[in-house]
Amino acid sequence: MKHSLVFGGFWAFFILLSGSLVASYDGPLYDFSAYTECKAQPEEPLYQGGILKDEPPIMKPAIIGKTATGFYTPAFLLKNLTLGNLYCFSTWIKIQGANSALIRASLKTENRTYNCIGTVLAKNGCWSFLKGGFVLDSPSNLALLLFQNSDDKDIDITIDSSSLQPFTDQEWRFNQQFMINTQRKRAVTIHVSDQQGNRLQGAAITINQVSKDFPFGSAIAHTILGNLPYQDWFVERFNAAVFENELKWYATEPDQGKTNYTLADQMLEFVRGHQIIARGHNIFWEDPKYTPAWVRNLTGPDLQSAVNSRIQSLMSKYKEEFIHWDVSNEMLHFDFYEQRLGPDATLHFYETAHQSDPLATLFMNEFNVVETCSDVKSTVDTYIERIRELERGGMYMDGIGLESHFTVPNLPLMRAVIDKLATLRLPIWLTEVDISSSVGKELQGVYLEQVLREGFSHPSVNGIMLWTALHPKGCYEMCLTDENFKNLPAGDVVDKLLKEWESGEMKGVTDEHGSYSFYGFLGEYKVNVGYGDRAANSTFSLPRSDETKHFSIHL
Known part of the structure; x- marks a missing residue:
């Protein structure tokens, strides 16, 4: 299966940034294609090969430990790699x-070995697509890009249609x-006329975004209950929540047959009262x-009886309350239930x-x-294969959860992985960022901004949750x-991006056609219009679409 979202090659185009045209851009456009x-045959290389165009691979002796195996592995010699690209x-x-x-693809420079910058679960006799990337922490005059079997067993590896495309930080x-401008925003034109349908020039318009379409939230714990400053701080920022531990089996039934949902009930009452959606x-x-x-x-x-009781107790009590359920958490790494x-x-x-709960979206996480x-245990192809295996068995599984517990983010790899997961055409959420x-703390802020920008700008990511529930000890x-x-510092980043990713208040007047146009982030809006002694108020929704939203108001 191919998933492709491509907006062209190396050609100049104009883009709307913050509602105004900026100078043309002639750098590379990212290619979201994935397979x-x-x-039976490889596709053409992305970016026409980039800096690998017309560069054949060399064959290096495969080595396990310090011993040559007699097999050869393909590699590329890369010259003059730039710090920061x-x-x-x-x-x-x-x-x-x-x-x-x-x-596994790896990169060796003069100063460091990057052990994994991309993987693919390749099959015998046909061509499999590997997509990855890297960012250097120091410049390199000469580096070696290698492709090797991850378990070091002797196999023949052939590569074709390779590409390597650099992006400066500014280009990225x-x-x-x-x-963001094409997937998270949309053009709007408001038309103002009198009761006879005559368009009114010079009508004053004030527009406010009152809610956001994109779910952006955080984990909360029972520590938020009764803590009004914490509640006010949370509600001011987030439109989504997830309970850190309070719905887990060890929390709701620590002793067999003695279920206690008191804390979860109180937390649900809090989020429901503030129109905040919640993941289960x-x-x-x-x-x-x-496990208890x-x-x-x-x-x-x-054990089977206990499992059935757990599902029925939890799902019947909270039917239609949670938008998602993480049904089986971390099943690629652990298999307690399948073993038994x-x-x-x-x-x-x-x-x-x-x-x-037929309406809940069921996730792996x-x-x-x-x-x-x-x-x-958790490469992108391993995840994809596990999902397909369960789907072949008739599983109802609707969403892909990526926990996203980062140390130092590798943004090209992160994007490449999401590109491949997007081929499944299921909702993708960053669930525990x-x-x-x-x-x-300072670098936490720097790296968090990188991850959040990457998640929000990827067209296949449907929501982002932070794993930042506050406790007395942190x-x-x-x-x-x-x-x-x-x-x-991480909080400053969140506040900055929340402000950047909202339309805020906009004011203007209608033109000679009785119209006022703007680009707004997806969500709900309130409009106030005044013309002389006449005034009107209205609301409208701005869902995702490639078409301009037209909205009419009569005075």
């Missing part, structure tokens, strides 16, 4: 010597803004460490959850998918504020 089917690469790979193999930001997290967590102790002691029919209930256990979870490609505390990894709700 997940193994093909974002490099997007892709290639088609065919293997022999195994039915399938996880092929331009491409992000272009996608989670029904099952495959990690045995976070009494559940770990069950086997066979007793058989390979169809997960399929049963989704089927039963769908029957209990996983870490180390966009954060890195070094984790062989944070930056590791190991980098310090947060999981990253806090937005201190205990007095004074912003930390």
Whole structure:
């Protein structure tokens, strides 16, 4: 399957930025094309090959440890790579010597080895598409881009239609803004006329965006209950929430048969009272460490009965309350239930959850998918293959959750992974975004802005949730504020982007055609119009569309 969102090649075009035309841009336009089917022949290279155009690969001896294997692996010699550039690469790979193999791309420079900058689960006898990327932390005069089997077994690897396209930081930001302007905003024309239909020139118009279409929120914990400053701070910023732990099985039924939803009920009352949507997290967590102790002691029919009771209790109580449910959390890394209930256990979870709440969107949720490609348990193709495997079994699974717990983001890799996941044409959410505390608070802010801009600008991302629930002793990894709700660097970033990604208040007058036009972020709007001693108020919705929204007001 191919997923493509391409707006051209290396040609100049005009783009609307903040409602005004800017000078033409003649840099590269990002190519969102991705393929997940193994093909008889490779497609043409992206960007016509970029800086790899007319550059054949060299063959390097494959080495395991310090021992030459007798096999050769393809590689590219890369000269004069620039610090700060974002490099997007892709290639088609065919293997022999195994039915399938996880092929890993790596980069070796004079100063460092980047062990994984892209992967593909390649199959024997056909061509598989690898897409990835990298950003250097120091310039390189001579580097080696290698493609090797991730488990170091001897196989033949052939590559074709390779490309490597650099973007400056300014070019990358331009491409992000272009996608925001075309995917998160829409043109609007308001027409003002009198009761006889005559268009009125010079009518004063005030427009306010009253709500946003794009869900942007954060985890909350029971610590928000009764904490009015925390509640006010949260409601002022976010239109979506997820409960950090309060819906998890160990929280709602710590002892068998004794369910307690008190905290979850109170938190739901809070978000419902402020018209905030909420994700349900989670029904099952495959990690045995976070499975109730009494559940770990069950086997066979007793465990199956407990599982069925958990789904029915949770889903019947909260039917149609949560927009999503993370049904099976982190199933690529752990398999507690399938080990004990058989390979169809997960399929049963989704089927039963769908029957209990048919309108809820059912998600998988996983870490180390966009954060890195070094984790062989959760590569992009592993995720895709698992989803397809469950769908072949008849699973009702509607959404892809990417936890997004980053240390140092690799933005070209992050975008490439989302491109491939988008081929499934399912909703994609960044569900637990944070930056590791190991980098310090200042860099947390820097890296968070990179991740949020990347997520918001990608046309296949439908929502973003931060993992920043506030506790007396801090947060999981990253806090937005201190205990007095004074912003930390990450909080400053969130406030800046929230302001940037809203239309705010706009004022103007109608032209000679009785019209007023603007570009606005998707959402709900309130309009006030005045002309002489006449006035009118109205509202309208601005959903996603490629067409201009026309709205008429009669005075």
